[in-house]
Amino acid sequence: MKLSNVCILLICHLTSFIPFITETTAFNLTLPHQHPDPEAVAEDVKRRVNASLSRRNLLSIQEKDQCQTGNPIDDCWRGDPNWANNLQRLADCAIGFGQGTLGGRGGQIYVVTDSSDHNPANPTPGTLRYAVIQDQPLWIIFSSDMVIKLKHELIFNSYKTIDGRGANVHITGNGCITLQHVTHIIIHNIHVHHCKPSGNTNIASSPTHVGRRGESDGDGISISGSQKIWIDHCSLSYCTDGLIDAILGSTAITISNNHFTHHNEVMLLGHNDKYTLDSGMQVTIAFNHFGVGLVQRMPRCRRGYIHVVNNDFTAWEMYAIGGSASPTINSQGNRYTAPADDNAKEVTKRVDTNEEEWAGWNWRTDEDMLVNGAFFVPSGAGLSEQYSKASSVEPRSARLITELTMNAGVFGDPRDDSGGISNPGFSGDGTGTVTPTTGTQGTGASGGDGDYFGMIFGSGSSLPQPPTSISLIFLSLLIILDLSIITNNGALLSFPLLSLFK
Template identity: 40%
Template sequence: MAFHHVTNSVYWYFILPVVMVTFFTTNVSSAKKSEIEGMEMNVIDQCWRFNPEWRKHRQQLANCSVGYAGKMTNNIGKDLIHYKVTDHSDHPLNPTPGTLRYGASKIQGKVWITFQRDMDIKLVKPLLISSFTTIDGRGVDIHIADNACLMIYKETNIIIHGIRVHHCRPQAPGMVMGSDGKIIALGQVDGDAIRLVSASKIWIDHSTLYDCQDGLLDVTRGSTDITISNNWFREQNKVMLLGHDDGFVRDKNMKVTVIYNYFGPNCHQRMPRIRHGYAHVANNLYMGWVQYAIGGSMEPSLKSQSNLFIAPTTGKKEVTWRKSSNGIGDTWEFYSVGDAFENGASFIETKGGQVIKPNYKLEQNFKVVDAKFVRSLTRSSGVLQCSKTSIC
């Protein structure tokens, strides 16, 4: 995607990149050195994008995630299977070698999936992704669009990076290859771009999601330890749902990190909408909304930290929305810490108390940057444009 607005330099914060630039640019031309040194990146991107040889070291990415997903080191190792998609076709029951479904559902174990060339993939049925699978679209232009899309059902340790998912449509019940490589009966599926059901340790990064019939990203039915980072969400009514429904109390254990994402244009609501669980929403850019940006019900808790909320020119300026259940008042813990508000935006937060979380472990922790730098931190959200001769 095109770069978003860029603000003043933030070199004072990016000390690590200076070291990395020195390390990775020893044998790079002076022109390339200048290009690298001129880039400002968030902590995830600093971890790998400064390396002009990233194509030779794709698995470096697994060490770069932060937030509740933690490091994705279970996705790499000596037993890693390298799989390249060479065929854009799809067969939901008997996928052929070279197709995305064969790599994501049929092959079991640690699988790192890349793509031979630009592809438009029209899935016949939802793609059920196996545990320990990475879908890595860097360096090519990958679209999963115009029918069924992605599902993670009772699986763990999955990375989705660098793909475009859009124009997803509802699917009738039918048979499909499950994530264990066996044929299963799958019920009715709504038209979501990516749906997580009872999933854990999932990282969705640098993808572009838009214009789907239902939502863009659902995290439901006890899913937890999720990081959603560097994505571009646009052209959508219902964007991101965290929590299955008001009655599914197991979602109280849900923990989700939402960082460095760009919401807009034309996102109406649910960025995210959270039930029961907890979300840490930090350093995201919100380019307007229609109903609301962040909402919740069933006693959710949320820490909104150093985001930039730019209210729509007309309509609702309030960022948050709260739903009462069964006519009885509901309780929420919505806290705004260091957020920036433009164009009249406002945030009604809970009075008194404080959100003690996120309580990250060392491998999950990251520094939240001042909101005045959010435009820079999110300027390359979504699928990256990676040239064949340079860094992303």
Template identity: 45%
Template sequence: MAFNKLINSIFWCFILLVVMVTFFTTNVSSTKQSKIEGMQMNVIDQCWRLNPEWRKHRQQLAVCSVGFVGKMTNNIGKDLIHYKVTDPSDHPLNPRPGTLRYGASRIQGKVWITFQKDMNIKLEKPLLISSFTTIDGRGVNVHIADNACLMIYKTTNIIIHGIRVHHCRPQAAGMVMGPNGNIMPLGQVDGDAIRLVSASKIWIDHNTLYDCQDGLLDVTRGSTDITISNNWFREQNKVMLLGHDDGFVRDKNMKVTVVYNYFGPNCNQRMPRIRHGYAHVANNLYMGWVQYAIGGSMEPSLKSQSNLFIAPTTGKKEVTWRKSSNGIGDMWEFYSVGDAFENGASFMETKGGQGKKPNYTPEQSFKVADAKFVKSLTRSSGVLQCSKTSIC
């Protein structure tokens, strides 16, 4: 009898323990979920971050993009190749299986690249990324740093998400594996974190870029249909260039959306600098500048919408800069709609007329939030700190 009572007591103690653990775990999970739901989250992050099973459904990210890039549905499907980087080494001509270059340059088809663990990758030559490739660094800390960095050359449908790219250095001309495994000559490069050359439908999201020899992000030579979102740009002189040079007229067709990014601290200029084309710059946070925040030449068009510009304590308070040619001001169209200005910041608009609308298609369109929400919308800009359980 005593033995039966002991067994019965142990049984009920076990049941009570299970209930308590279940309640505690559920309560903690609910608390985390409530916390993330309570944030003023932007529309891109709302699309996937609230899913606690995002690791099992990574490809959900592809339908979350907005702006000129549209949706990235060409990057997913039944024929998708899942590739995991296990080796941080690099060889520019004969990359080993398991390395980033093998997955991004050698494999053909739709490739979704993830990483086995935290790693620091020192590229021997710029990484040329094939079309229909996604580089997804969520859940680990991946640094591409201290030498060559990323180039998107004459390719399309590419996502770069969740990578730290920094301390990029100039590279001499040489041979490198190009898109689809083709060996090709590559001229000298200047040391940009990410450079787009004649590329289209490119989404750069939730990366942290800083301290590179030249710039952080260049969109050049006819590249178009680009969305640059949720990134953290910091510690840099020249930040973002849209348009190759004043003489490259093909950039008149360039269309770029710059949204939910955090600029600062210690950014000097080009956030962005625009030549020829069109940029919709919305809901970004600017934490000071030295020369200017947004500049342009060669008849660019800009709609600056509901951004928060916080001018530096000392120095230039004017947000904009315009290049003049032969003493005559270039035709340029810079319009500010719903922007917020703090610490004496000011914006020199084009007089008369109205700024061009983005004219987004239904799949590109998104609702621009009031500027008073910008600090909250950009709070998670840069590489996300994803927990090892569920929340990202």
């Protein structure tokens, strides 16, 4: 065999494996909307906080009370006295990894007028379920105060905003909010609570698709295989599983200005320790108030890069931040107030891992305020003084946490440490054309409770799996055979397999 023919053979073999190599690289290294430089995103959050606080310092006392809190998200839209006439301005205000989340921006304003949830497979126009499954972008608002008691999971389509400003909106019942394989979702200013498992039924996920749904796990908000998600100013409590869980390759998420209370396992980020796709998970957790009755997982992280910045942790029973499988945890400018229990003073917990393994994990604390004996155990790069010195923007001290988190949760809600603020209200119609809706005010029917969860929707979707080693072995064998041909000057070796090339 001539050398040119050998080269052609080798190139053909390698070319046939380009899709495989690309898939392998993508699986281990990238997700849609994953940021290539997470440290730059963390620095940008600090810059935005510093800029808002600097503006606040320049204002009079009256101006500060009316608008500028130092919280860059709230100051972005609430400083406009006509914000209610431009509801979609909110989409410009996300920070962190969820920055750029569009939600329903550019779409019509859809008004929910009917609180019922009678038929998840064929939702009634005017209901929230009917709105969230539509194919086009929608900015969803509410005609009045309402309690939406779900019969089953509320499955979202992409490019949706739920905007509860101006109404007192509660989502509760069976399944609650499910974001699965979607992008660009904003959930703002709603209560989510008392969510229970349900399923084994048909549920619509678009106007044209109804699929069989296994049992949900009872999360308040379940994020699975989804990107560009922003959850802001919500109040969450009393759910069966997590209040917010993000798993299975979700990334580009910001969880901000929320109020968490009365729950055990608050927030899970990452499917399991072996699910390597979650290495690309990037989540910003900012300006949240972790209030009374919480036990653990604020959050509990597997893999990924988690930026925990300017939150107020008022108590926990076990720990505040936990993790496994070497996540990067960047804790900056938080206030951690430990419980009275002397055995629960540590903020951090490495789950089911010995110190030899976790000593190299990058967990760091920067300008955090540790109260009532709380202590944070850093590791890896977090132990190096050079890290904080190299930081280009000095973080604001946690002494400003009260100002930054004073409005956490749904506007107007009472807080466990204060009376809250007045509801901002609105009188405008937004920027789009209001979609005519019909329906009557009602209460959704209650379904049965479940006890376990299945996350696969009826469309037959399945979890991405790592490539098998068989393909790698076959590729290696082909390369070895080609090299053998070259080194033997074209003389074929006496392997039976080579008879295929004769």
